[in-house]
Amino acid sequence: MKNIFVILIVSILGFGFYPHNKEIPLHPENKKSKWVDSIYNGMTIQEKVGQLFMVAAYSNRDKNHVDSIEKLIKDYKIGGLIFFQGGPVRQANLTNRYQSMAKVPLLIGMDAEWGLNMRLDSTVRYPYNMTLGAIKNNDLIKKIGSEIGKHCKRLGVHLNFAPVVDINTNSNNPIIGVRSFGEDKLNVANKAMAFTEGMQRQGIMACAKHFPGHGDTDKDSHKTLPTVSFSKERIDSVELYPYKELFKIGISGVMVAHLNVPSLEPTNGLPSSLSYNVVTNILKKQLEYKGLVFTDALNMKGAANYEEPGDIDLAAFKAGNDVLLFTENAPRAISKIIAAYHDNEITEERLAHSVKKILEAKYEANLNHFKPIDTEHLVNDLNGVINQTLNEEAFSEAITAIKNNKQVLPVNVSKQEKIAYVKLGDGDYGDFISELKLGMNVHDLTGLPIKKLLKALKKYDKVIIGYHRLNYRLTDVMSDDDKKVIEVISKKNKVILDVFASQYCLKQVSLKYIQGVIVSYENSELAQKVSAQIILGKKEAIGKLPASFNEEFVAGYGIKI
Incomplete structure (x- = not known):
């Protein structure tokens, strides 16, 4: 009881000496x-x-x-x-x-x-x-x-x-x-x-x-x-x-x-x-x-x-x-x-x-x-x-493979196949072709008239077609000319199509005869380099389509390579 009394007195004295004019901290x-x-x-x-x-x-x-x-x-x-x-x-x-x-x-x-x-x-x-x-x-x-x-x-x-x-x-x-x-x-x-x-x-x-x-x-x-x-x-x-x-x-x-x-x-x-x-x-x-x-x-x-x-x-x-x-x-x-x-x-x-x-x-x-x-x-x-690192990581996880018939991807460079490259679209493709050449023997046939191109492609085991769009914010369908070139080449050759644009550009393209299809979404330097590394087997393709472009290739679809 005595201890309680002492504690009470100390408490009262404590309050008595508290400086009342000091502002209590605000929440x-x-x-x-x-x-x-x-x-x-x-x-x-x-x-x-x-x-x-x-x-x-x-x-x-x-x-x-x-x-x-x-x-x-x-x-x-x-x-x-x-x-x-x-x-x-x-x-x-x-x-x-x-x-x-x-x-x-x-x-x-x-x-x-x-x-x-x-x-x-x-x-x-x-x-x-x-x-x-x-x-x-x-x-x-x-x-x-x-x-x-x-x-x-x-x-x-x-x-x-x-x-x-x-x-x-x-x-x-x-x-x-x-x-x-x-x-x-x-x-x-x-x-x-x-x-x-x-x-x-x-x-x-x-x-x-x-x-x-x-x-x-x-x-x-x-x-x-x-x-x-x-x-x-x-x-x-x-x-x-x-x-x-x-x-x-x-x-x-x-x-x-x-x-x-x-x-x-x-x-x-x-x-x-x-x-x-x-x-x-x-x-x-x-x-x-x-x-x-x-x-x-x-x-x-x-x-x-x-x-x-x-x-x-x-x-x-x-x-x-x-x-x-x-x-x-x-x-x-x-x-x-x-x-x-x-x-x-x-x-x-x-x-x-x-x-x-x-x-x-x-x-x-x-x-x-x-x-x-x-x-x-x-x-x-x-x-x-860190910006470069995060950007590369983003493309490495986003780029999406949607076709891989007969395991055409990744390209087996040890076979020493003859591979041709054809660029379509109005965008640059320098970083893509440069990265491919670091890992394979690939010949750039871009710019040949269609008849000469088809004749030249007979000598090659595989054809990589890159569709590169200058303004890759656009979601427009591919031009009729580019679409026809893809469809004609794919009927007579083993084709890997890599699209450096929105997946929507493929809405009217027949992918029936194309063996490998990759959607890289953007035509930036990093997208080109990472996508080439996927084709060469240096990176995995793990992305999934964020939106559908036809009834077969729907949101959430993607093949792991």
Whole structure:
């Protein structure tokens, strides 16, 4: 009893001597709320509305462009920038310049779906999503997402408008195509989650796009308003599936597309980006998404054709979007929203909801302690050896064999067979043929007229045909001329066809007489070298088709060699 009394006295004395004027440390969430509230409460209505806008910035344009951005920052208090074409050092210098004149630090975003090289010179490009979709090892996708995140962080970019989670079930899709991980919702979701986890682990916000799903369209929303004719049930079970999975792991952002979706929005021709039902009722209420909601670029014709500049932005905000991206006329749009606020069309609660979410994102990006970007060694830092390693690993796991009759692959070089090479398509093939020549005696017969070619090929035991596409983002079918050459040669010779383009290019090609077929997806230097090594037996082929191109060769198909 005596011991308890002593403990009680000591406790009371301890409290008596506690310095009451010392502030008790705040929980991280309380610190964030305190910072957000302090910034928000000190803002004018124009400053609040300005936060809703991320405008397009370029590092390869003239002084007039730079002056126009500076004016929007100083006079209209815009909240952020989305950088497009240019170079890393130029962009870093401009970011420092723009940040120095912003009252509230700017949120910096970029489209870096396959790395900074999507927009910038002197930077690294990773394979397109469709190529990554052929890989079974999702840890590799996570590593790539992490490395892209590191590059963004080094450049002062806080938000990457990636991953694309559209499920490409339409092979004629003119805008998504190879930007998609494929046509299987499970594969798309798994790849998107791995990419997101890798990138957000580096402190970079990911943004899934294009909600509610742009994968089965045959028109480009940059040019017109595409229609998605699926039922509400189909969209919920397929197109929305990756979003639901990404929400479970806390993805930071979602971008809403400009689509006509009659099953989700009854107003004829109203783009999904301007639809209260799509943005608020479905995305925010039904799916309970709490992160930042971005419009797709509001200068795209899918939205721009619906309303005048300014009116589009107001409609998008009323629909429930938090951030209005790439507006055509920021001053006019800001004044429209301010006028709607004063006319009680927009409540203070609605405005605070979005602006505080934007400020919270800025806090999470450490913009409450902004530090200028160090440009020393910037280009070197963005081009480390690991990028080459990861790229080679990606192609080694993605390249897919889909035919191997009579074990024509890999080529048995010990037999000392006479092998001919014929190149088709408009792309370069130098790295492929050079790599083949390191391991076999192969003769390049490219460029011979078809009659002379067929005659010359009679002397050879095997023919390797490489189809090399200059722009391998294209998903178009192969030209009739190239298709005929392949079909004629394969009827009279043992042929291995290697396609350095999307698998979709094979849609109209008869593969009946071809003994070996490899899909290498891209015509890059690494894709050519790795593919040649597979033909030579130096590497395995373990990839699986990310999307079908006919009824025989479907998503998930692939032969291990």
